[in-house]
Every structure is written in C-alpha cells, then in structure tokens.
Amino acid sequence: MQKHSILFTFQAQQFVIESGSLPFEAAAQGHEVYVALYWNDSVAQAYEDKCRAQGLQVRNYSTQLGFGTEAGRLAIIPADRPGIHKFLSSRIRAVLSRFLPRSSPLRRFISLPNYLHASIAAREIARKTWAWSRPDIYFSASFGSIIGVENHLAKIARQAGAKLFCYPTYPCYGEDVYIRRRFQNVDMGMWTNYLRADVDIVNRQLAKIFPHWIRSYNGKQQFAKDPIEMLAAWFQGLLYHDPWKKPYDIYDRIYVPYQFSAELLYRNGYAHNRVGMLGKPSIDQVARQCADPGFVSRMQEELGFTFDESFILFNVAPSAEHKNTSEDVHFRQFFAICDVLKATGQKIILSLHPLCDFDTYNSHAMRYGFTISRNYQIYYLQPFCRFIVSHSCTTNHQGALAGKKVIDIDYLNLRFENLNMIAPEEIHPNIMLVPPEELAQAVDRLLAETANNEHDAGSYYSAYAPAGAGIVKDAVVMTATTAQGNVS
Structure with missing residues (x-):
C-alpha cells in the first residue's frame, strides 16, 4: 500500500483524549506523520513528549497564536505578533472608539479589526503548518471556530488537493444538535446575547442581509456566532454557506463512534458514503x-x-x-x-x-x-x-x-x-x-x-474491534481509490 504524509491537528485536550491515538496508528502503518498542537497545558506537553519519544514529527504553535493556560484553563493571552495588520487593527479600533458614542450599537464594529487580526494571525500559523508538513491527508476535529487555524488549513488543503477527514471527538453531531445546544447556551448565559438576531439594529440589519446565517428555535432567531465575527470570516472567504452545520460539509469523510451518531448526520442531509462508523479510538x-x-x-x-x-x-x-x-x-x-x-x-x-x-x-x-x-x-x-x-x-x-x-x-x-x-x-x-x-x-x-x-x-x-487502526486504513484506502478515479 502506498505510504502517505498525514497531518493531524489538535486544538484542545479533549480532542487528544478522544482521538490522540490516531497519529500513532498511522505511524505504525508506515506513514509519515505530522502532529500540530494549538494549545498548551500539561496534557499538551505530555502528548508532545510522547509523540517525540515515538519518532513522530510534532510542533506546538500555541505561543505563536497567543493561547496559554490560566489556572489550568484555556485563556487567550497577549502574543507578540508585530506586523502591518496589527498596527492597522489597533488604529482602526482607536478611530472607531473616538468617534462612536458609547451608547451607539455601531461600537460593536470595533471588534471587527480584532477578529480580522486574529484570523490573519491564524492564517500565518496555518501556512507555517502546511509548509512544514505538506500532507496529502489531513485529519482534524469538527472545529467550531470560523476564523481559526483549522479553518485556514481546510481551505489550504482543498486548494492543494489533499483529502480531508474528521476524526471522532463527540457522538452527537449534526445541525439539529448544534442549533439546540447553541440556543440553550445563550439562554443559560454561556454565550453572549449578541447572537440573538433582534438584540440591536446591527443584528437586525445583518439578519436581513444574510438570512442564511440565522436559525429559529422556540420562537427565537439567532446567529451561529457573533455576526461581527461571521463578517470577518466572510471577508476572508472562510465562512461556509451553511455556518450551522457541524461538522462542516467540507470533509471527504466524517468518522463517528456510534450508529446513532451516523443517523444524526443522515437526518441532516450528509451522504452515507461520507460518514464512517468505525468506533471510538479512545476505547x-x-x-x-x-x-x-x-x-x-x-x-x-x-x-x-x-x-x-x-x-x-x-x-x-x-x-x-x-x-x-x-x-x-x-x-x-x-x-x-x-x-x-x-x-x-x-x-x-x-x-x-x-x-x-x-x-x-x-x-x-x-x-x-x-x-x-x-x-x-x-x-x-x-x-x-x-x-x-x-x-x-x-x-x-x-x-x-x-x-x-x-x-x-x-x-x-x-x-x-x-x-x-x-x-x-x-x-x-x-x-x-x-x-x-x-x-x-x-x-x-x-x-x-x-x-x-x-x-x-x-x-x-x-470482542472489541480497535477503531484507530481502522479509521487510518479507511482514510488511506479512500485517498487511493479517489486518486484512481474510482470514487466520484
């Protein structure tokens, strides 16, 4: 079987807990494996050490992104990223802050340069990751970000002709689940009220301009993310047509742990041949x-x-x-x-x-x-x-x-x-x-x-059939058969 260059990215400890065995399975099958980490805590450090000890190529980009830990939890900390985009974003924020009254809803646009700056910084890390690994197979989690490193990596992978696969992290997938959870999180105060479509004139106007960005649930309407962040993603060509899909339908195959997980995706219009039910790697x-x-x-x-x-x-x-x-x-x-x-x-x-x-x-x-x-x-x-x-x-x-x-x-x-x-x-x-x-x-x-x-x-x-080895083999086979033109 042909050997491949495979990139695995992990943005949080839960992803390593659930699917961190996959890079080692890929290495055991003789593939060239690259592991990129985008957060830092004791779990990340231990996992990085384990990868290095077993001969995997691994890099942690968290300090360049500005991600760190605070009292054991993920927090964004300042990162030294000089550049013209950083200068411009700070100047634009200063101008908007000076001329817009504090009571004006338009002050929300002050966050737009922040989102653009964060996304440009993420794009730089994505380019570094890709230049380092040059994979023909890319595995990521079902990322929830719309301007993060993995969004940029997925775009680069598509342009480069690499195959994209989503490894299992959570059994409940699909748009129906995501809608219910996101509305519930806003109701409980876990997410900002600025996701509500009617919270102010900014959201009301954006809901009219981009009606496919909102969903209705229990008599309320809501954006998938802060619509200002969604604008930043849209400006950079990162926002998918249906931002409520989770996982996004960009993957060649989405691996799920259980049959009911697959059923949730089928109900939301995912093609059966794009869903792989091969078990739970963490088991x-x-x-x-x-x-x-x-x-x-x-x-x-x-x-x-x-x-x-x-x-x-x-x-x-x-x-x-x-x-x-x-x-x-x-x-x-x-x-x-x-x-x-x-x-x-x-x-x-x-x-x-x-x-x-x-x-x-x-x-x-x-x-x-x-x-x-x-x-x-x-x-x-x-x-x-x-x-x-x-x-x-x-x-x-x-x-x-x-x-x-x-x-x-x-x-x-x-x-x-x-x-x-x-x-x-x-x-x-x-x-x-x-x-x-x-x-x-x-x-x-x-x-x-x-x-x-x-x-x-x-x-x-x-009697348990190991999931990790099967997922890697399935992705490799799909990559090979698609390259031969046997799969549309």
Whole structure:
C-alpha cells in the first residue's frame, strides 16, 4: 500500500483524549506523520513528549497564536505578533472608539479589526503548518471556530488537493444538535446575547442581509456566532454557506463512534458514503488493558476494592465547571444525588470530568464515604459496575454498550423539548432519561432489577474491534481509490 504524509491537528485536550491515538496508528502503518498542537497545558506537553519519544514529527504553535493556560484553563493571552495588520487593527479600533458614542450599537464594529487580526494571525500559523508538513491527508476535529487555524488549513488543503477527514471527538453531531445546544447556551448565559438576531439594529440589519446565517428555535432567531465575527470570516472567504452545520460539509469523510451518531448526520442531509462508523479510538487502549487480567488486578489494588464487590458508578456532571449553572445550584444538585446514593448502602465510585478539582470533590466524597477514581477514566469502570448514575454525557452510550443500565438525570429538561433528535432510548435501550425528582425511584428500580455483580469485562473488551487502526486504513484506502478515479 502506498505510504502517505498525514497531518493531524489538535486544538484542545479533549480532542487528544478522544482521538490522540490516531497519529500513532498511522505511524505504525508506515506513514509519515505530522502532529500540530494549538494549545498548551500539561496534557499538551505530555502528548508532545510522547509523540517525540515515538519518532513522530510534532510542533506546538500555541505561543505563536497567543493561547496559554490560566489556572489550568484555556485563556487567550497577549502574543507578540508585530506586523502591518496589527498596527492597522489597533488604529482602526482607536478611530472607531473616538468617534462612536458609547451608547451607539455601531461600537460593536470595533471588534471587527480584532477578529480580522486574529484570523490573519491564524492564517500565518496555518501556512507555517502546511509548509512544514505538506500532507496529502489531513485529519482534524469538527472545529467550531470560523476564523481559526483549522479553518485556514481546510481551505489550504482543498486548494492543494489533499483529502480531508474528521476524526471522532463527540457522538452527537449534526445541525439539529448544534442549533439546540447553541440556543440553550445563550439562554443559560454561556454565550453572549449578541447572537440573538433582534438584540440591536446591527443584528437586525445583518439578519436581513444574510438570512442564511440565522436559525429559529422556540420562537427565537439567532446567529451561529457573533455576526461581527461571521463578517470577518466572510471577508476572508472562510465562512461556509451553511455556518450551522457541524461538522462542516467540507470533509471527504466524517468518522463517528456510534450508529446513532451516523443517523444524526443522515437526518441532516450528509451522504452515507461520507460518514464512517468505525468506533471510538479512545476505547482502544482501555479494551487492550481491561482484557488483561493482570492489569485489572492492579487497577483493583490501586482503587482499594475488588470488582466482585457491588458498586454504583456516579458520573459527576461538570455543570459549574462548564458554566452551565452557578456553583451554588451545581452543588445543591450534586449533594441531592449523593443523598440518594448514600441511602442505597452500596459502594459508590465517583468519576470526575478533567475540569473538576479533585480536592474539592474528594472532601465531599469522603464525608459521604464514597471513593473517587482518580487515575482511571470512566470507560475502565463501566463494565464492572452494577449500574451508572450520570447526566447527559457522551460517555453514557459506551456504558450502555457494556451492558449496564444508565440513569441520565434530566436537568436540561430534554424529555419535554420538541426536538428533531434521537431520544436516549433510541440511542440505546439501557439509557433512562429521568427527571431529578424521580431519581430515588429510578435507583430503587435498578437495585431490584440488577444482580449484585454482573460483569465480564474480559469478554466484552476482547470482542472489541480497535477503531484507530481502522479509521487510518479507511482514510488511506479512500485517498487511493479517489486518486484512481474510482470514487466520484
């Protein structure tokens, strides 16, 4: 098989967690691999070291972009990027600030030079990345930006005739999902109100000029992004005709982890031959390790209990950490769940999101007599537990596939929304969407329905087909057959 030059780009730690194995699979298949990172924290640094140790070519462009970390979270920090575009953007901002009254909605256009400057800086990094790697295959995540490095890289890749592939990061794709989530985020204050189409005269006029930039939901109209940022993308030829599509329909193939993920894309008009359902790369290592009895023994020893003991797995929602709700509301919900679980008399194991502060949650867990799994992701624990108490999380489906019942606590009131989406029981019949006030009854029901210990993780994971190697091979085959003119 022909060997290829393959570029992988990662803009956040979650993308590495979900699909960071793909570059190593590509290298194992003999391809020339380039890895570009566009953020910096301990996860990025560890991943960069791992790539370098295994002979992959890797670069981290975060300092040139101005991305860094602040208290463990991504934040934009000043970057020293001299140039005429930086000078002009600052002068234009100064002029607009001087002559436009503070009460004028037109002052919003002051942000336009900022967006243009950020996009031009991203374009420079994209050009550097491309000149360094010169790939004929380019893998990226389903990026949400419209003026970022990956937007520019996709444009360059198209112009160069390279093949574009989207690696899996999230199981819920498609425009319907994106619309609901974006409107919900504005309602909860996670996104600026300037996405609303009627917020001021600027948005109202732009909605008339660019009606395809807006969508309607529950009687409201909204832009996909700040329309001033969308203008910046439009000026540079980066804005796709349908900015609400996620992933954008620029990819030769979009890889998804599950069948329901593919169904969401089909419902939104994605062609079947452009969607590949080959599994979840982040499970590959888990499957290899959990099929090893020696590894499982060491995991039990480190956790301080055996999997012959019955335990309930509590997947903690990072509601406060994601700014979905206030810290007070979040911990009231957290303690209410803990009270229900404590009353069962069962052993309770907590799984935390990477954003959750271990010390904070551990102090609460100790008070309840619960244990936190600090070094093992939820995927390691799902096959061994009695059942799972969770929130609307991307990990729920994997737990259901492992044969476990999953209680999805419906804090977002999804059951009563009129959505053109797949219901949890359609995703998998083991997933139960339960209102918070009915949690205790649902837990009692599962205690009655499930045996103390029902697991066979060894056989479950030994039957697992590795996703990473299959995704790389599929992309290579598609690239080769398209080059031969066999695929339109």
